[in-house]
Amino acid sequence: MTRTLIQNGTIVSLDPDVGELEGGDVLIEDGEIVEIGHGLDPSNAEVIAAENHIVAPGFVDSHIHMAQTQVRGIAGDWSLMGEYFEHMLGNITGLYQPEDMYLGGLFGAFEKLHTGTTTALDWSYPNTLEHGERAVDALADAGLRAVYAWGPPGDDAAKWWYESEVGLPEQQIRELYDEQIRDDDLLSLALGLRGPDFCTDEIARSDMELARELGVLATIHMGAACWPSSMYGEDYQGFGSISDMLGPDVNVAHGNHFTQEDIQHAVDAGVSFSSTPEVEMQMGHGIPVTGKVLEAGGRPTWGVDVCSNITGDMANQMRIGMQTQRMFDNQEILEANEEVTAVSLTCRETLEMATIEGAKALQMEDEIGTLTPGKRADVIMIRTDDFRTAPAHSPVETIVFQADASHIDTVLVDGEPVKRDGELLNPKVSEEYDRFVQSGRRLVSEAGIDL
Numbered sequence: 001m002t003r004t005l006i007q008n009g010t011i012v013s014l015d016p017d018v019g020e021l022e023g024g025d026v027l028i029e030d031g032e033i034v035e036i037g038h039g040l041d042p043s044n045a046e047v048i049a050a051e052n053h054i055v056a057p058g059f060v061d062s063h064i065h066m067a068q069t070q071v072r073g074i075a076g077d078w079s080l081m082g083e084y085f086e087h088m089l090g091n092i093t094g095l096y097q098p099e100d101m102y103l104g105g106l107f108g109a110f111e112k113l114h115t116g117t118t119t120a121l122d123w124s125y126p127n128t129l130e131h132g133e134r135a136v137d138a139l140a141d142a143g144l145r146a147v148y149a150w151g152p153p154g155d156d157a158a159k160w161w162y163e164s165e166v167g168l169p170e171q172q173i174r175e176l177y178d179e180q181i182r183d184d185d186l187l188s189l190a191l192g193l194r195g196p197d198f199c200t201d202e203i204a205r206s207d208m209e210l211a212r213e214l215g216v217l218a219t220i221h222m223g224a225a226c227w228p229s230s231m232y233g234e235d236y237q238g239f240g241s242i243s244d245m246l247g248p249d250v251n252v253a254h255g256n257h258f259t260q261e262d263i264q265h266a267v268d269a270g271v272s273f274s275s276t277p278e279v280e281m282q283m284g285h286g287i288p289v290t291g292k293v294l295e296a297g298g299r300p301t302w303g304v305d306v307c308s309n310i311t312g313d314m315a316n317q318m319r320i321g322m323q324t325q326r327m328f329d330n331q332e333i334l335e336a337n338e339e340v341t342a343v344s345l346t347c348r349e350t351l352e353m354a355t356i357e358g359a360k361a362l363q364m365e366d367e368i369g370t371l372t373p374g375k376r377a378d379v380i381m382i383r384t385d386d387f388r389t390a391p392a393h394s395p396v397e398t399i400v401f402q403a404d405a406s407h408i409d410t411v412l413v414d415g416e417p418v419k420r421d422g423e424l425l426n427p428k429v430s431e432e433y434d435r436f437v438q439s440g441r442r443l444v445s446e447a448g449i450d451l
């Protein structure tokens, strides 16, 4: 049995029963948190000294396209319905070879771990089974806890998007699931669905039925931009043909154009929402769904979405998502000619949306999302003795507003250290670096992207 004791830290458990502890310890046995308290017995344990550190659960990114990591820095001035559809879905994703999936996924996962995200849903566009296999290899090699979302192949936008009449490739999905995912402790499968926005009603339903049959999460891009009204002249139909199929195993990415009524229906049915505020605000998706989900009594989760565009650091999504929502809430009060005397969304709530709410959205709340005895040990340790974080009066506010990747000293996934003393431990970070850069250069040059 391996025993690890994180000793004498400021514990921000985010579990109401555990609370916050000054000078607290976290005892881990075989990857499971077994005890949180003061002065725990260090015998036979590897001790990680945590004084001057906040000890918190790792972030959960509920929506990211990790394979785009090596084409980062091309989409900063792109809109969704302009350049993104033309260059990314209609061009670059078709140029990916299996090794490009591997290298994007690997360094995307390294970026996640380095910036404190211990679990991510990787929304993937595998052109073939081999593309999918290499994308999953990357997640496994990086040591990230991950949900691999098998979405439509990226090699033919006309076939797989718009009004697609083709269902997801069931045989390939089953093969990948059985061979690489089903028995892996850190990996799980989801289906990345087009939903009624991007395929026929029949396909939207049959893809969903496949997810149900496999017993996996269905994650769907919906309600971003005015699509499909900009193309077909209809009002946005919301869940449309899948309205009667909603449940806690359904996740919506974006959802900007849903009506409050549709959101209420979805929240009542247990559907989770992934808000990716930074990308949505840039690319013309519309106002982030945060406010509507909160009003419906739910809580959205945060995601990075396209890392061809922005950093994979979840801290940015917490800050931007929260402050934007506060702005809208404040403005409503100001427009009623009143003064704002309290903020709406709190720092603790945004941190919970980056952790436990993400875990719930991925149906992993029994395993991760808080520091709780019985859960797996996905833990981050943040330095508070740096001049940019000290004196860290409120550990929650320090995590949300002051800490960046340079303060994340230690990261554990399933009890295994993947980052120590501020450095990732995986030798592939340096071993695969040149291939990663070459992959990105080839893709951008073959796609003819003019920068």
Ligand SMILES: [Zn+2]
Pocket: 063, 065, 123, 221, 253, 305, 306
């Ligand atoms: Zn997306």
